[in-house]
Amino acid sequence: MFVLIQALAIVLTLIAHEHEAIAASLSSSLVVQVNKHSESAYSAHAYFNSSSPQNLLIDLDAPFTWRFSFPRQEGCDSCPEALTCREFPCTDLRTTYSYKSPLCPKPTNRSLYDGYHNCELCPVNVIHPFTGSCSQVILTYDESMFNISNGGRNALSDMYMAYPIIGSTPPWTFDFFPSSVVGVIALSASQYALPAYLQDPVERIIALCLPSSGTDPGVLFFGDGPYYLFPRDDVDVRSLLTYTALLKQPNSFGYFIGVNAIVIKNRSINVPVNATTKISTLDPYTKLRTDIYNNVARRFSKVTKRIPPAKLVAPFGVCFNTSVNGTKVAIRVPDIDLVMQDGKKWTISTANSIKQVTEDVACLAFVDAGPTSEHAIVIGTYQIEDNFLMFNLEDSTFGFSSSLLRRQTSCSNFNFTLTH
Template sequence: MPLLLQLTLIIVVAFLSHGHESIAQYVPSYTSAVVPVNKHNDAVIPLYSAAITATYINTQTLKANFLIDIDAPFNWHDCILQWNIYPDGCPANTPCTYPVSCEEYVCTDVRTTHTYENPTCPPVTNDSTLPGWGYCTCPVTVVDPVMGSCGQALLDYDEFIMKTSNGRNVFTSTYSVYPNAACAPSWSFESFPTNVSGVMALSTSPHALPAYLFQPIKRSIALCLPSTVSAPGVLFFGTGPYYLLPQSDLDVTSLLSYTPLIKHPDSFGYFIGVNAIVIKKRSIDVLGNASTKLSTIDPYTTLRTDIYKWVIRRFSMVTKRIPPSKSIAPFGLCFSTFSNVSLKVPDIDFSLQDGKKWSISTANSIKQVTNDVSCLAFVDGGATTELPIVIGTFQFEDNFLVFDLENSSFGFSSSLLRKHTSCANFNFTLISSH
């Protein structure tokens, strides 16, 4: 082989090797996507939303607030479908998206397998088309998570945009996901908090938002609900690290315990196994089905009547020095308190199937209802309820929670207040990524 050709081949091989090595060594500066979480007290129950950017088809963007629902099968929001949209073709302040045809597989899949389960909802039909398109659209059933009422929306191809993060800072660079969502009319959101115009599905459904995450972000979500309306909490898509001020050198993942997620038939939600509720060393066993549901819609933990009665009895005994008060619905045990005086009560521990313990401290067990009355924030779910326990959002606040779909596990921190931080302490100041 001529010397010149040999040298040329050596240079080419060296160049290619260096290129492959550079690609292999490339590590993105972000590990997650991040959005702020807001608490709302202006609906019939306290609710929480995530602020996310939805795109117009004509490349403009609009930020909207989506109700967080870890049980919903797919995302849906206030938008309209348009076909062949040209610049300025989309109405002002209205997200416009491309339609899914009723003839496409995804339409059948969402309707028949990954939809809302509600026998009272009427069936959907394929009787609508878009002007200038000529194909049938794909109506799907949606259920208002606040009121439980049925509605219809049109399945679409959507795009949601989030900021990236390394768990400590928020970068100016963005991360986009392209879910099949659905467009619902504006009146569908009348029961929602003010300025909340969508539902963000964070369930295990293949059409919920976590299913559309792609490398380098993994299928895991970390949720930290704020206890106040004055400052946002945080929602991460992807694995840690996660840092909260003022302890910017402490990765919150070091505070987490993990327990397996349990699959439940006919539900895309999240369930864990609770064997007992322990109050000051006295155990109240959960007989029969130990599957406990986690909910971002139910405001307080709901207990089956037989469990609830024992919890009330035991908690009354360990707090007998606190003056009782007439109960205020929906609570069954209340105490007389004075303004600016907070109660200190024993922890309520969920004893989990794998031996772990999730401690519910005073901040997550006692609700200040009026200036003079505080109540145990657990409610009676009835004697015939399917599930013995549903853990609600009051018990989530200022707890760091991880739903790891990759490993089918649930991570929990117990109250961050004991670590001198809270869900409102993530630094949302933007910086440039490298």
């Protein structure tokens, strides 16, 4: 009897240790590969209700995730279960957490799927991120799976499960998407975006590092760190971050920060107090309202007057000749500093401010958004490549590293080799 009790005690101890080990792993973060398809299309390579991963377009604004799948039908075990229009999330998503566009018709219970009647499904509108046109998805109870990270150093084969409500849609919805991208992953602050479905011990924290290469992936973490990028595997990336407050804007689920000024070589260009600055993963270049853009372009042209100008290449307004006597030369320009309301400074270096657009021409990768732009500043993807960004929904803070290249690493330096 005593031996049996001893054996039982050992088994219970092993189980407890296993649970502690899993909890320790989970307390770090989940990790997802990020692929670059173009300068306005970056995808998360994640598992949704199947053993095969899908590439979903990363969107910091989308109110909910939607992807290529079909509501559960006879003989389809991998199809997600559909919501009915009588369920609360259907009404809530249609009224409060929906895509909003004057081009979209008022939602009805009539779906694009044949064989369903009355209130069996919950069709909702979505907006195509590349064309701006309206499409329809069917809300479903779905399943998502993410690799657990090993203390932020590499990915484990163990998976974390989440059960978000996701829109299902036929494949024709993804015309004009990059060929391998079959959905949109919502990383916004919406109650139906993916971060809202993270549960203890994984915190509602998104750490995003967009790659500058189309061949070497970047990395997306869910949950608090630590986070590591080789070769500096002794440095937690969180130690490189500067933090400022995330600001809320009405009628938006995206992320905003307060920028008071843009500084170029010790000259400050003021940004109006009531101006909004948005962070976007769908805009390829930082957009500045015309009054701000003109001042930035004028100042930048002045401090780079020794670099030969070049004929403009749309959509850019300041371009340089990078060829001398037929030989391509690299150019260096002064940093551009975004100064926050609290005095913190986000430095944009040459790698994120100058875009080589032809063999002989490089341009300032900031564009004129027009005089009536909704947001005074929209920080685009070219400016955030190889920058480590952390959106903390637990305490409404935003962390940023400035260029990792100056730290002898990059967003493509996470070790995705699976370990057990």
